[in-house]
Amino acid sequence: MPVPDLPVADTPVAGTPVAGTPVADTPVLDTPDTATAVPHDPPPRPPGTARPARQGLGRRLLADRKARAGLLLLAVFALLGALAPVLAPGDPSLITDLGSTPPSAGHWLGTTAKGQDVLALTLWGTRSSMLVGFTVGIAATLVALLVGLASAYLGKLVDDLLTLVTNVFLLLPGLPLLVILAAFLPPGTTTVVLVLTVTGWAGSARVLRAQATSIRGKDFVAAAVVTGERPLRIMFREILPNMASVVMTTLLGCVIFGIGAQAGLEFLGLGDASVVSWGTNLYWAGNDGALMTGAWWAFVPSGLCIALVAFALALVNYAVDEITNPRLRARRKGKK
Numbered sequence: 001m002p003v004p005d006l007p008v009a010d011t012p013v014a015g016t017p018v019a020g021t022p023v024a025d026t027p028v029l030d031t032p033d034t035a036t037a038v039p040h041d042p043p044p045r046p047p048g049t050a051r052p053a054r055q056g057l058g059r060r061l062l063a064d065r066k067a068r069a070g071l072l073l074l075a076v077f078a079l080l081g082a083l084a085p086v087l088a089p090g091d092p093s094l095i096t097d098l099g100s101t102p103p104s105a106g107h108w109l110g111t112t113a114k115g116q117d118v119l120a121l122t123l124w125g126t127r128s129s130m131l132v133g134f135t136v137g138i139a140a141t142l143v144a145l146l147v148g149l150a151s152a153y154l155g156k157l158v159d160d161l162l163t164l165v166t167n168v169f170l171l172l173p174g175l176p177l178l179v180i181l182a183a184f185l186p187p188g189t190t191t192v193v194l195v196l197t198v199t200g201w202a203g204s205a206r207v208l209r210a211q212a213t214s215i216r217g218k219d220f221v222a223a224a225v226v227t228g229e230r231p232l233r234i235m236f237r238e239i240l241p242n243m244a245s246v247v248m249t250t251l252l253g254c255v256i257f258g259i260g261a262q263a264g265l266e267f268l269g270l271g272d273a274s275v276v277s278w279g280t281n282l283y284w285a286g287n288d289g290a291l292m293t294g295a296w297w298a299f300v301p302s303g304l305c306i307a308l309v310a311f312a313l314a315l316v317n318y319a320v321d322e323i324t325n326p327r328l329r330a331r332r333k334g335k336k
Contacts, residue, residue: 060323061316070315077309081126088120092276100295110297113288121281122301128277129259130309132189136196136258141251143201148208149235152216163209169202178261182270192271196261204250211246215239245324252317256310263306278302 061067080087095115096107103110109118151162181195215221216239224234240247265271266279273280281302285291290298 061319064319064323066315066322067319070312070319073308073312074316077126077130077305077312080123081130084120084123084127088117088123090120092117092120092124100290100293100298102295103297109301110295112284112298113290113293113295114284118281118297118301121276122278122305124276125278125281125302126305128189128275129262129279129306132192132196132262132277133255133259133309135193136200136262137251137255139193139197140200140254140258141204141247143197144204144208144250144254145240145247147201147205148212149239151205151209152212153231153235153239162205166202166205166209169199170206172199174199175264178265179268179270182265187270187272189272189275192262192265195265196258200254200257200261204254207250208243208246211243212239215242245320248320249317252313252320256313256317259306259309263302278306 061071093116096117097111097115099111099113099115101107101111101115107117107119109122111117112121147162147166151159151166177199178195181198182191185191185195212235221234221238224238229238262271262277263279263282266273266277267282267286269283271277271279271283273283279302282299285295285299285302288295288298290296
């Protein structure tokens with residue numbers, strides 16, 4: 001009698017439960033396809049090591065030799081201006097000796113044609129010239145920044161209007177406009193600051209507008225618009241931080257313009273002649289004929305101070321451009 005074929009059980013595969021065996025008791029073997037990768041925490045930092053931090057613009061400036069030299073020179077002038085009442089007490093316009101005496105132990109930089117001490121006039125002039133220069137620089141940069149950001153972000157109508165105003169100020173001749181405004185307004189430091197701010201913001205606004213326009217098309221700005229951020233928040237929290245290097249360069253340029261333009265206006269007699277500054281020192285030296293009589297000590301100190309401050313600001317400006325410009329940074333690394 002033939003024996004019927006009995007069903008042969010298949011060989012159990014790993015991870016597959018056998019009939020009659022409880023599922024809970026069957027071991028499940030993980031295969032490379034089914035295993036889930038568990039993320040591991042990064043290894044702890046060794047004790048005493050600092051967390052890596054991104055260097056800011058200020059720290060990189062302090063590491064640059066040109067920037068350090070410029071900042072040190074500016075700090076010296078700021079210190080001399082602050083200590084002017086201590087180094088040269090009293091009224092610097094008082095007549096203290098004979099006129100047009102050359103430098104000596106009693107008067108380190110000589111005296112003017114009226115008998116005023118040139119060193120005292122130069123130290124007290126530092127206060128006025130530095131104050132006006134940095135005030136004009138900050139004010140002109142703020143106006144240019146507001147115009148540039150608004151023109152780049154707030155749409156075509158605002159852009160066209162602000163661009164028209166900017167072009168009008170750019171087309172007006174700068175020196176005649178300075179002379180007309182300074183001649184018709186009451187003399188004083190406030191008038192000088194106002195005139196220089198009105199005439200000094202337009203060129204910087206064009207630069208800042210171009211930079212803001214390029215950043216306006218970035219993805220993170222579009223994401224901020226989609227999430228419903230307010231326009232002012234987008235301009236000052238998203239766009240402005242990415243323009244830090246350009247804004248700083250603009251500020252330094254406006255300060256140089258403020259110091260030089262103030263000296264030029266006062267040298268032409270359009271400032272307040274009673275205020276002691278580097279510009280009024282040059283004005284009185286020209287009126288007294290210091291150049292014709294060979295009294296170089298009457299005009300060289302103030303002119304040299306203007307040149308040194310402008311040189312220090314130019315050093316810092318060049319260092320900022322060198323740090324933030326990838327091409328200049330790569331060229332500097334190549335020279336090393």
